[in-house]
Amino acid sequence: MESRQQALDFKRTAEANGDISGLKKAEHALKEAGEQIDQLDLFRKNLQSFVRLYEFLSQIVPYEDLELEQLCVYAKHLHPLLRVDRLQQDDVDVGELQLSHYRLSKRAEHQLRLNEETGEYTLKPSSDVGSGKPHDPEKKRLSEIIEALNDIFGAEVSDDDQLQFLTGIAQRISRQEDVMAQVNNHSVEQVMHGLFPKRVLDTVLDAMTDHEKLSLEVLDNETKSRAFALVILKMLKTAGELGGAKGAGI
Numbered sequence: 001m002e003s004r005q006q007a008l009d010f011k012r013t014a015e016a017n018g019d020i021s022g023l024k025k026a027e028h029a030l031k032e033a034g035e036q037i038d039q040l041d042l043f044r045k046n047l048q049s050f051v052r053l054y055e056f057l058s059q060i061v062p063y064e065d066l067e068l069e070q071l072c073v074y075a076k077h078l079h080p081l082l083r084v085d086r087l088q089q090d091d092v093d094v095g096e097l098q099l100s101h102y103r104l105s106k107r108a109e110h111q112l113r114l115n116e117e118t119g120e121y122t123l124k125p126s127s128d129v130g131s132g133k134p135h136d137p138e139k140k141r142l143s144e145i146i147e148a149l150n151d152i153f154g155a156e157v158s159d160d161d162q163l164q165f166l167t168g169i170a171q172r173i174s175r176q177e178d179v180m181a182q183v184n185n186h187s188v189e190q191v192m193h194g195l196f197p198k199r200v201l202d203t204v205l206d207a208m209t210d211h212e213k214l215s216l217e218v219l220d221n222e223t224k225s226r227a228f229a230l231v232i233l234k235m236l237k238t239a240g241e242l243g244g245a246k247g248a249g250i
Contacts, residue, residue: 005029005124006029007029007033008026008074010022010025010026010029011023011026011030014026040082043082044079044082047075047078047079047082048079050072050075051072051075051076051079052071055072056067058072089189123157143236144161145166145231148227148231151227152217152218152224152227152228152231161214165214165215166209166228166231166232166235168207169200169203169204169207169232170232170235170236172203172206172207173199173200173203173232173236174236174239176199179195179196179199180207180236182194182195182196183196183233183236183237183240184240188230188233188234188237191233192226192229192230192233196233197225197226197229197230200225200228200229201218201219201225201229204218204219204225206217
């Protein structure tokens with residue numbers, strides 16, 4: 001903390017004197033001091049985590065380790081001594097500030113019961129346990145597809161247009177028996193190193209009149225074209241694994 005304060009003082013002096021070289025040195029010293037404080041803060045948190053975990057587990061598992069017990073006692077007393085008081089880089093003078101107005105807003109209203117009620121005191125049973133619903137794998141898969149498409153095309157094109165474009169290309173490819181034979185019998189890595197990316201580009205060219213804007217983005221950028229081919233491949237793979245799905249008619 002002293003080194004950080006010294007660096008702050010040195011920085012203020014350099015700024016006042018217009019010393020560019022000194023200012024750079026002060027900023028470097030501030031950075032190093034900040035890193036040291038971060039390390040101390042992390043050590044303090046890890047120390048607290050160790051104490052809590054050991055005190056909890058020692059109630060369940062009899063470690064019978066004297067050194068470990070001594071370490072826990074030492075860490076428990078050391079933790080409050082490791083205070084990390086961060087300093088502000090710039091002091092803000094609020095001496096001339098004056099309160100001009102204030103506003104009261106009603107956030108909530110509660111009724112306090114001051115009189116004791118007669119009868120038995122009981123706890124309300126929990127009503128939410130077991131009420132959770134399992135995640136829909138179909139919705140999760142659709143969300144992953146949309147996220148992948150957004151990474152390729154960005155947010156300028158709507159999700160519906162992206163899905164329509166993707167589904168159209170996937171349906172065209174699913175009708176190509178030679179391609180689907182590779183998709184169904186090889187891993188993702190093997191298919192992506194074969195003719196599949198090129199076949200996707202050919203299919204995009206065929207559908208270019210229907211989706212000109214999206215098609216141009218795929219055709220003009222090799223990274224996007226391969227990423228797009230990979231999304232379609234995963235889509236077709238998943239459809240085949242689910243069974244009962246017709247090609248890419250997901």
